Every structure is written in C-alpha cells, then in structure tokens.
Amino acid sequence: MAIPSKDIPEFHARLKDKVAEARARGQPLLIQGSNSKSFYGRHCEGESVDMTAYRGIINYDPTELVITANAGTSVKELEEVLAREGQMLPFEPPCFSETTTLGGMIATGLSGPRRPYTGSVRDYILGTRCLTGRGEILKFGGEVIKNVAGYDVSRLMTGAMGTLGIILEASLKVLPLPKFELALCKAMTVTEAMYVMGEIARKSLCISGAAYQNGLVRFRLSGKQVAVEKAWKALGLHEDPDGLDYWQGLRNHTLDFFNRENGSNLWRLSVPANTASMEIQGDSLIDWGGAQRWYYSEQPAEDIWQIAESAGGHATLFRGSNNAKEVFQPLSTVMHKLHQQLKQAFDPDRIMNRGRMYPDF
Amino acid sequence: MIEKFLKFLPANSVITAEEALRVYECDALSAYRQIPACVVLPDTVEQIQEILQICHAADVPVVARGAGTGLSGGALPVTDGVVLSLARLTRILEIDPELRIARVEPGVRNLSVSEVAKQYGLFYAPDPSSQVACTIGGNIAENSGGVHCLKYGLTVHNVMALKVVTMEGDLIKLGGEALDSAGLDMLALMTGSEGMLAIVVEATLKLLPLPVHQKIMLAAFDTVEEAGNGVAAIIAAGIIPAGLEMMDNPGIRACEDFVHAGYPREAAAILLCELDGIPEEVEAESQEIADLLRDAGATEVRMARDKAEGERFWAGRKAAFPAVGRIAADYYCMDGTIPRKHIASVLQRIRELSAEYKLGVVNVFHAGDGNLHPLILYDVAVPGELERAEEFGGRILETCVEVGGTITGEHGVGIEKINQMCVQFNSAELTQFHAVKNAFDPKGLLNPGKAVPTLRRCAEYGAMHVHSGKLSFPELERF
Numbered sequence A: 001m002a003i004p005s006k007d008i009p010e011f012h013a014r015l016k017d018k019v020a021e022a023r024a025r026g027q028p029l030l031i032q033g034s035n036s037k038s039f040y041g042r043h044c045e046g047e048s049v050d051m052t053a054y055r056g057i058i059n060y061d062p063t064e065l066v067i068t069a070n071a072g073t074s075v076k077e078l079e080e081v082l083a084r085e086g087q088m089l090p091f092e093p094p095c096f097s098e099t100t101t102l103g104g105m106i107a108t109g110l111s112g113p114r115r116p117y118t119g120s121v122r123d124y125i126l127g128t129r130c131l132t133g134r135g136e137i138l139k140f141g142g143e144v145i146k147n148v149a150g151y152d153v154s155r156l157m158t159g160a161m162g163t164l165g166i167i168l169e170a171s172l173k174v175l176p177l178p179k180f181e182l183a184l185c186k187a188m189t190v191t192e193a194m195y196v197m198g199e200i201a202r203k204s205l206c207i208s209g210a211a212y213q214n215g216l217v218r219f220r221l222s223g224k225q226v227a228v229e230k231a232w233k234a235l236g237l238h239e240d241p242d243g244l245d246y247w248q249g250l251r252n253h254t255l256d257f258f259n260r261e262n263g264s265n266l267w268r269l270s271v272p273a274n275t276a277s278m279e280i281q282g283d284s285l286i287d288w289g290g291a292q293r294w295y296y297s298e299q300p301a302e303d304i305w306q307i308a309e310s311a312g313g314h315a316t317l318f319r320g321s322n323n324a325k326e327v328f329q330p331l332s333t334v335m336h337k338l339h340q341q342l343k344q345a346f347d348p349d350r351i352m353n354r355g356r357m358y359p360d361f
Numbered sequence B: 001m002i003e004k005f006l007k008f009l010p011a012n013s014v015i016t017a018e019e020a021l022r023v024y025e026c027d028a029l030s031a032y033r034q035i036p037a038c039v040v041l042p043d044t045v046e047q048i049q050e051i052l053q054i055c056h057a058a059d060v061p062v063v064a065r066g067a068g069t070g071l072s073g074g075a076l077p078v079t080d081g082v083v084l085s086l087a088r089l090t091r092i093l094e095i096d097p098e099l100r101i102a103r104v105e106p107g108v109r110n111l112s113v114s115e116v117a118k119q120y121g122l123f124y125a126p127d128p129s130s131q132v133a134c135t136i137g138g139n140i141a142e143n144s145g146g147v148h149c150l151k152y153g154l155t156v157h158n159v160m161a162l163k164v165v166t167m168e169g170d171l172i173k174l175g176g177e178a179l180d181s182a183g184l185d186m187l188a189l190m191t192g193s194e195g196m197l198a199i200v201v202e203a204t205l206k207l208l209p210l211p212v213h214q215k216i217m218l219a220a221f222d223t224v225e226e227a228g229n230g231v232a233a234i235i236a237a238g239i240i241p242a243g244l245e246m247m248d249n250p251g252i253r254a255c256e257d258f259v260h261a262g263y264p265r266e267a268a269a270i271l272l273c274e275l276d277g278i279p280e281e282v283e284a285e286s287q288e289i290a291d292l293l294r295d296a297g298a299t300e301v302r303m304a305r306d307k308a309e310g311e312r313f314w315a316g317r318k319a320a321f322p323a324v325g326r327i328a329a330d331y332y333c334m335d336g337t338i339p340r341k342h343i344a345s346v347l348q349r350i351r352e353l354s355a356e357y358k359l360g361v362v363n364v365f366h367a368g369d370g371n372l373h374p375l376i377l378y379d380v381a382v383p384g385e386l387e388r389a390e391e392f393g394g395r396i397l398e399t400c401v402e403v404g405g406t407i408t409g410e411h412g413v414g415i416e417k418i419n420q421m422c423v424q425f426n427s428a429e430l431t432q433f434h435a436v437k438n439a440f441d442p443k444g445l446l447n448p449g450k451a452v453p454t455l456r457r458c459a460e461y462g463a464m465h466v467h468s469g470k471l472s473f474p475e476l477e478r479f
Ligand SMILES: Cc1cc2nc3c(=O)[nH]c(=O)nc-3n(C[C@H](O)[C@H](O)[C@H](O)COP(=O)(O)OP(=O)(O)OC[C@H]3O[C@@H](n4cnc5c(N)ncnc54)[C@H](O)[C@@H]3O)c2cc1C
Pocket: B027, B028, B063, B064, B065, B066, B067, B068, B069, B070, B071, B073, B074, B075, B086, B106, B127, B128, B129, B130, B133, B134, B135, B136, B137, B138, B139, B140, B141, B142, B143, B144, B145, B146, B147, B194, B195, B196, B198, B199, B200, B201, B321, B410, B411, B447
C-alpha cells in the first residue's frame, strides 16, 4: 500500500523530529529498508528509522523514461510497473529478497550483471529528496535527464550507505526492456575466458552479461532478435542449458555459489576488467566481463586490500564472519580527510548510520 | 605573488600586461567581462599544485579556464584574482584499446580524443557542438552533453577517473579503471562542479566501439505539437535513437538560408533522428520510426540514402549558431531542460514572451532529452536590448522550472543563471551546496561567486523580482 499523500507531511514531520532529537542526544539512527542487505557494510547500531511504510510510485510516464517513487517502494514493484510498459531499471539491482527497497538499492549502490554494458545505479539516478543529518528535507536534481544546476548530491548519496542522510524519494531514468535475450556458454580455462571476454568487449555486439565460473564462460545477449542472432553467429558459442535463469541467479545471489554456510568470507573485488588472475586462494566467480570478482577467502583483509589496490581496484568484505571491523577498502589520508569534511557538511553530529561505512564516519 | 610564480614558471607562463590579459576577460558569454590580476599557464601538475598553494596562502581567488567556450560565464575572471589556464596541458597520455580508455590532460580538446581513438576503432561519446575547441577539463567542469547523449550519456557517464588538485594543493585521485571505487562517489560530485571544488589535472575517459552502421532521417511537421508527439512515439516504442533533434520554423529558415541543406522552409518543425548499431537492427528501426512519425502527423519523412545525404541533413543543425549569427547582430543561448511532454506548451510560451519582449527567438534543440536551446535575438548596440534579452531568458528558465524542469541542462550556472538558482532551490538547499563547497575549499577561493548564489543575493533578487518585475543588469558579486 502506498502512503496516502495526505499522510506525507506528518511522516516528514515525525522524521524531522526524530532527527532533531537524535542530534540533541547524540544518539545515532539506523536507517532501515527491508533489511535484505543488513549483512552488508559495517555493523552499526542506532535507533531504527523504518522506511518500509514510506512507499508508493509518485510519478511514472513511460514516454519520459523517468520514474519517481518513495524510498520504501519495493524494487520488485518498480520493476513490475516498468515491465508492464516494456521498460526496466537498466542496472539490474540485486534483490536479496522480494521486499528490497528503492532506498536501500540507492544507498548501497549495487548493480547487477548488466552494469558494464548499460551502467550503474548512480548513472541512472536523476534526483532525490532526502533528510540530511542537519535535519533538513532537501531536493536535488529532478525528473529530467539533463540537469547541471547545483552539485550532483543525488549521485553522491548513491552508494553512501545512508551516511549522509535518509533518502525519501528518488527519480530514476529507465530504459526499454530488450526485445530478445539469449544465454550462451562454453567450457574453457580462466585464461582463455579472460581473452575471449576482452576480445568481445571491443566489438559492437549486443552483450549484456559476461561471466566465468567453474570452467564455463557465459555470455548474455540482449537486443532486437536480428542483432542477437547475428552476435550469436559471430561468437560461435553454445546455447546455455541454464538459460537466462543463470543471470537471474547471478544478479540476486541465488546461485549455489553465493549460498555458503554462514561464517565464510565472501569478498567482492572491483578491478580493471583485464586484470590477470589474482593471488587470492579460494573459490571464485568472475562477473562484469572481468571487472567484478567474487572470492571466498579466509586470507587476512589487509592482504586482500593490498592485492586489490595493486591491481588498480578495491575490495569489499561483502559477507563475512566479522563485520564489526573494516569491510570497505581503507581510504588514503587525503581522501579520508575529504570524507570527514563531506560528512561534516551533511551530518555534523554523525547520527546517520554512524560507522556503517567507516568507523568514524 | 607574481615574483613567487616566476620562481618556478617561465616568464611567458605568467601574464600581467593588460593587453594580453584582455584575451581572458570573458568566455563565450561575452556580456560579462572582467580583467584578472594575472593569468598563469602551467605546463605540469606540480606547477599547478605550487600555484594553488601560493594562492591559498595569500587568500587569492583562482578561476580555472579551459578553452573559454563556456556559455554561462563560468570562466569569468575575478577582480584581483588569478586565472589558471589549463591550455598548455594538452597531451593524450595513453590510449588503452584493451580497456577502452583514454588518459588525457585537462587541456586536450574534446574532438582530438575521438580523432586519436579512431585508429583503434573507438570513440569518445560526449560531443558538444563546440568539440573542436572545448577542453576535457571544461567538459568535466560543466558535465557537458552533445547531440548523442540521449543514447551515450553525458560527461558524467563517460569519465572513469580524475586526478584533481584541491585549493590547498593536494593531489587526489578519484575513481579508477575499475567500474566503481571505495567510499563516496566524489567522481560524480566533481563532474559538473564548475571549477568550484578542485582543479581537474588529468582524466581517464571511457571509449566506445565505433558504431558499424548509421542512418539519418528527417521528418517535417505542420505543428510543433505533432513533432513533440513524434518524439514521444519513438520513445514509447522502446527505441533510443543516438540523436533526436528538433528545429522550429525560424530555426529551419535560418539554417536553410545559410547551408542549403534542403530543409522544408514552410514546416512548423522538423525532427532529425540518427540511429546507430548493426545494419539489420538500424534498418528495421528506421522503418518503424518512419511509420511512427507519419502516424504522429509528419507531412514528409526523408531517409538519407547515403553518408553524404546524412551529413547534409546534419549540416543545418550543426551550423545553427553561425546561421543565427547571420540573421541577428547578437544572440543569447538559453539551456533549460523540461519533461518532453511539455515541449509544445513551453515553445508556445516562449513565442508569447518573444512578442512581449519584442525580440525574436529561434529554437534548435535536443528534443530527445528535452534540453531546449532557445536563441534570443538582440542587438547590443540598441540601448536596452541586452537587458531585455537577459530578462526574457530569465523568464524562459523560470518557465522550465515551473513545468518540472531545470534552468540548465548542460551549460552550467556560472554567473549567468545565478539568480535563477534562487528560483530552483530554496535557501536550505543552497546552504547545503555551500557546505559541500566548504568541505573542499573552506576559504572559498575557487571560482568565487559562481554556480551557487549567496542567500543575500537571492533575497535581493526575490525582492527585485516581486516589486518591479523588471530586472536591471545585476551587479556581479565582488570579492
Ligand atoms: C558554439 C558553442 C557550442 C556549444 N555547444 C555545446 C553543446 O552542444 N553541449 C554542451 O554541453 N556545451 C556546449 N557549449 C558550451 C561549452 O563549450 C562547454 O561548456 C565546454 O565544456 C566548456 O569547455 P571549455 O574548455 O571551453 O571551458 P571554459 O569555458 O574555459 O570553462 C568552463 C568552466 O569550467 C571550469 N574549468 C575549466 N577547466 C577546468 C579544470 N581543468 N578543472 C576545473 N575546472 C575547470 C572553468 O572554471 C569554468 O567554470 C557550446 C559553446 C559554444 C561556444
């Protein structure tokens, strides 16, 4: 049920009171959507701010390619409404539950297998309304595709793990659903697979996914049927018996790979796509044509951060046994200082998801 | 201070002579002019760091400058300030065909990236009409678009990493060759920040494979409404063209008289549509679009038969600025963006304002993403016309905000739209912007007075706006 518009002013007022009170008491707030990604980021505590009641699509006009919704709206609902008009969220946000919310999707900034080809959450965010740690409800950006008035705070909020403020509503650019999709695969070594993925990326083919796992390279093609069939011919791979389901599983982490017993450390490495094999022991899965790599590894975090950094990327302990410690790649001294200053600009009393991203942040 | 600069910069890198400073007194919005105290032209990143440290210590404002093609006065100098020109940092440092990236210095011209990438079958997608002249540093500062951004995105979608120098002289790397990075997305924050947060000293750009096939078509309409419906119909059918541009009748006439592209001079509006991709897909979609446009009321749909004809279709659009330059002594280019569904009504409103202000207006714009570029015709030699043109422009931007749009789609706020920022944002939002600026540049020395108005300025503007309804040439803020 969408929140009735007559109830919105009261909801806002209550939230603002909560923030004012938290500031006065120095008591941090814990912003919550459906909790489907509560394992992600550092463990943090605070008084719960439940956003799930704050749901509903505010504006959607398919010919504008823009949808605006309240932060508690489920991604599932958004996608259903879009699909009815033949449109989609182009970045395939991972949904770890049926109830994953728009707010959580933006705050974590995670994107699925289509990311290297169509872009990420931050690429499609056009505007946000948020409640900052200063206790103000502010609107940035808007519902138009091109907009350079003011700093791009909406993109800054994307992936900020709720540390700058509470996202109340957001506008996203959307795209037409592909008319046709096809899943392909072929057995090969990781070295061969890396080579093939690199070659294919340089061509103008309608690729929408490229992954490698267990000796199998997989591609997904999306587009008009003629284009997909032509690309298939050019690639000369087999049709994947798992079909498109594999890509759904990869997106939403329902593949067996992602469902180990609790306690194993699952690392996400974001690296240049052509990075050669990495000195990390453990089971792995390569996504994003090489640019995103998943590892189960019990190596010390410092080693993994070091490996990621020397490859020109960064690593995150995505799911782990101990998220009381650092989970995100540590920042350089200058970057750390800038982060502190930006935090100060939005949330001077550090009440918003304190410590979720970095301990003092 | 100049002595300090000369310790590490050659004499020809420090300009202080008034005659030579005049070159830097304005950008492409020449109604605003200001002579700076000095212009420095460093060759290296270390020199930039040193210059900024010196200015920071001495509390001297710094305005970065690329090619000076900006249309909002972003690179307008500040009295007693330094202009930091990036014009000598023009090296393309690396093209990596495997990762499909180009690493470039900030003074590199936009077009030259695609020219160099071409040998690898790649190109850099953002293509502002000023691309032969404008720099990558300026593009990043403005988050520039181009005719192909409907499909390929703006500058922010095509930059992987930046090296920036803060006002204190710190060198920072943002982003990287991976698809995301740890921490806050400062890369996005920096893009479009109009030289207010830090100086871009290096950029890593995303390159794309050159499309194998293109098709260009032109459709004529008897009314602007029908042309607007044509745009909506294409999008509703699930097609994203590479480019989708509209011209109104005054635009068609001006361009046709100038380049003889064969445009239908009597049409109320034309659409130019470019598709790219693999031949089979492009051919199928172009047929589909032709049908959609006819259904929307197009009186004529022409498909370019070959490359030469396609180029002729584009020639008029690309020559729009000089074409308008021939029919008017001066013109003033606006840059609002609106939801596409309001194109017809906003163009109607612009026609009414045109009558009210007794100034002609020509519309040639990016219809696909609702980014209007009304060109207001005036003559600076006629007393009062410039002021009328500016006020007319301000009213257009406020109309854009009213229908849910924005005052600037790609040219930036600069000094030009600083008053309209007060219309689009409330004081709490502006205060938040100042806090962001403060996080990077606590002394407020980088490009002061631009992009975000002070609350005092807004109060004054609001008062003027309400009481007289007629605005005189606003005084520039002095620091
Ligand atoms: C004929 C014409 C057509 C145009 N067409 C388009 C178009 O289609 N699309 C579009 O988006 N724009 C267009 N423009 C506007 C303009 O070309 C762009 O805004 C361009 O990006 C400006 O680049 P520049 O190098 O000239 O920057 P400048 O004008 O020199 O500077 C612009 C701003 O960037 C800052 N800046 C410059 N370099 C740096 C740096 N290295 N680090 C930090 N800040 C910096 C300056 O301080 C200033 O605020 C057009 C302009 C003209 C004259």
